[in-house]
Amino acid sequence: MIDPHIPPPADDPPEVKVDQPRPMSTVRTRLHSRSHRASSRLPSWMGSIRFRLTAVWSILVFGLAALVVGGIYLGLQYSLKNQKISAMAFQVGGITFIQPDQAQLVQRAVNERALDALRVYSFWALLALFFLSLVVGWIVSGRLLRPLGEISNSVREIQASDLKQRIDLGGPNDELRQLADTFDDMLGRLDEAFEGQRQFIHEASHELRNPLAVIRTNLEVTLADPDASAEELRHAAEVVERSSERMARLVDDLLVYARKGTLSLERDPVDIALLINEAAEEFTAPASAAGVHLVHQAVGGLWVVGDRLALRQALGNLLANAIRYSPEGTTVRLRGGLEGPWVWLAVEDQGPGIDLVDQDRVFQRFWRGDSREGREQGRSGLGLTIVRQIAEAHGGEVKLVSQVDHGSAFALWLPALAPAQPSPPLLES
Template sequence: MRIPPRLSAARRTLRRPRLPAFTRTVRRPKLPAFTHTIRFRLTVLYSGLLFVLTALVLGGTYFAVERSGEAHPVTRQFTASKYVDNVYVGEIEAVKVQEVEAAVNYETLANLRRFSLVILGGLAVTSLALGWILSGRALRPVRAISRTAAEIQATDLSQRIRLEGPKDELRDLADTVDSMLDRLDEAFRAQRQLIDDASHELRSPLAIIRANLDAVLTAEESDEQERRAAASSVDRATTRMTRLVEDLLATARRNAPALADADVDLAAVAGEACEEFASLAAERGLLLRRRLTTGLTVIGDHDALRRAVGNLLSNAVRLAPADTRITVSAGRTESWLWTSVRDEGPGILDDDQARVFDRFWRAGGNGGGRDRHAGLGLAIVRQIVESHAGQIRLFSRVGEGSTFVLWLPAPGAGQASSGPPDEQPS
């Protein structure tokens, strides 16, 4: 029995095994790295535009020359009889003058075409080389910017581009980047300064709380009055820490003033600072003496001024030798109110007195080598006093001790243009 062709083809289709379908991935040829640079694109753009412009000029010239006259090879020739002295010598091939002129034009156009192609080829190569060199020179500031940006790290923002040359767009870009780096560096410094200030300022209240807990609150021999005084000192220290954190946060956010102005009793501020450090002074065998004149009112922030006096007392208690005296005084001289902290410590060298209020500075010769503090306490004191329109002065001699005086303007008094008195108040 003969199977029809259609059924036979269908059987072959059914019997044919199905092959798995594979997705064919077409890989594009990978171009060299330099082809992805701006320098390469500028080179190609510059060379392409120059090539097209030259081709248009040469093409227009060729078209104008071609249209100016007839040009074609010699197509029509004639046979002429040649006679010499009326004697027939034979026949020669001859053409008309117009044919000769057309042939000359044709060869001229051919030469022009060949020379134009050679010029275009040489121009293409030359323009690529010139474009690569010129684009490299033009983009050299960009490479300097990218190289400097790659070397800069978040922990070291001291590097700058400082691009020299003409005041063009790239110079403006470099100056903008430098300005941005200045702002970033300032922000990072402010952040580090905030952390250092917080750690330094929180150390004193914590030390006060710990000293009162160890010396009074956990001691069985302490009486009720001592416990109340210690509890009051601990309460002031915790309040000080709370206010300190709020001030630091307000300073960091820069959207609210860190100092609240009010009428402040300067003698009360100095007295509270003395109470806070009384336990620490007693532990080190120091005599803490107060010479406070009552009725000294200044306009400012109570906690900030107490913090300033507390920082001075902290340094005095830490550096003064045992069995010596620390004197805290407050008074008025003309239109200025003052409070001072005097110790009998090692003193400060004359060359170091101008730098003692700088941040992170610590004395290296007279006992400062063993000081592990960050060197922020006196800088914070100066900041607080200057925010109250006052000044801080230092009087010190090596081996005799130091006296720090906080001068604050009295409310309603005419402040002299020369500032507070230069001599040490008695």
């Protein structure tokens, strides 16, 4: 039995929360956005941002100018209305005559003419200002929105089959530049995702092609021999059965691998002791059939938040690998404990171990160590990949310590739900 200590993750675990039932109000989240499409019967240029900016700019300028001119007009009208001439005086033959009524009439006529002229000039001035603001607003908005046109043209040229192209917008670091940079980052993530998907499809196709080739070859050889004996037919049928089982296992693992990246896991309290006991009960018979002694140790009071079935599957994958690689007469140990804010689940075996250069590759898709032997045993090469995926989906991680000819130890580290009593150090012999 190996005697290393797997340290817990360096970072603190994320805050764990139990899922609450969703209220019915959260289900009604879609608005009737399609009802606005019926009103879009205007020319296309009138629906552009440039036209709307120009219209808003012109209306604001026209409205402010109208308020200013209207204020001047009302103020002048009020001032002229309160300005009175008490009398008009003139002399005839050295005698002064005063006509008060005539003076008021003349003053009123002068004021009305001034107000009429002000109204006319104000109207034409506002009209000219409105059209001038349209022209200026159209030019300025076009200048400001030019980067959006560049972004739109670049996006239009990008094809789904080639996501290497980037917008790479220059200019000042404003909102449009940040939008272009964000879009470039999104293209980079999409490119990586599509590249990973293409690689995954290529690898999965390759893995499925091998058992299909075995089935086809054996069937062709058997059918080509009309004098094949019953023993030869039985042998061919056994080969086809093993290959079909391997294909079924590979397809199941592919489905699990794909779903773990897309489906949301349950977030319920999980009792680690119960999880360990269930896994031990399930794998006791396979371990006995392989001549391996399975020992488990469950510490009470350990809880995590997560998907019990997913964690059960991760633990099952680790146990299946440990039993498969353990020589007859050896022991596989399944334990759990607490260290700081982390709960750990460890599976230790006394198998051949994993070379140091391969320990970083064991969690890669379709890696089996000895690929030929792994295919003959029907392994899909996705078991440890699924374990890592499940651990990361729960805010934890999986670690490995292995020594050639001494065995391997895999540990799942998960954020603890509640404080518990400290347990012995992990992997202490």
